[in-house]
Amino acid sequence: MLTRYIFAIDPGPIQSAYVFWDSGKKIILAKGIVKNEDLMTIIWDTNFDQLVLEMVQSFGMSVGKEIFETVFWIGRFFQTAKGAANRIYRKEVKSYLCGSMKAKDGNIRQALIELIGPQGTKKAKGPTYGVKADEWQALGVAITFTATLKETPCAP
Secondary structure (H helix, E strand, O other), X not given: OOOOEEEEEEOOOOEEEEEEEEOOOOEEEEEEEEEHHHHHHHHHHXXXXXXXXXXXXXXXXXXXXXXXHHHHHHHHHHHHOOOOEEEEEHHHHHHHHHOOOOOOHHHHHXXXXXXXXOOEOOOOEOOOOOOOOOHHHHHHHHHHHXXXXXXXXXXX
């Protein structure tokens, strides 16, 4: 099956960023940062080929309530996807886009601008016009997944 429409999420404990990416035309169809409850409705109502979430990864350090809440929401988002869900780790996004595990958010943003195109201005909108904050991370998830076709279903 051709994976064209990617719904990518950078999850958080209360709100999450998402990008709905058309990998064929290489354009952003929708994006936003919304409350997690609202995102579940958006996922349910959107016709996509794959839902891809940035997955939490353990580095051996203790974590707090915020991480556990994020993991809880990742599970709820997967369930809402009706089976077409995958995950990708941040290290994979950093490695693919920047070639380094030491990459920061700014490096990922710059790599995406170089890959897709500039934001532009209100009068001359570029392909990444209006992308902000954690939407960049969600876009990185979509681009990395598309490029690597890392389809690892989370089905039992």
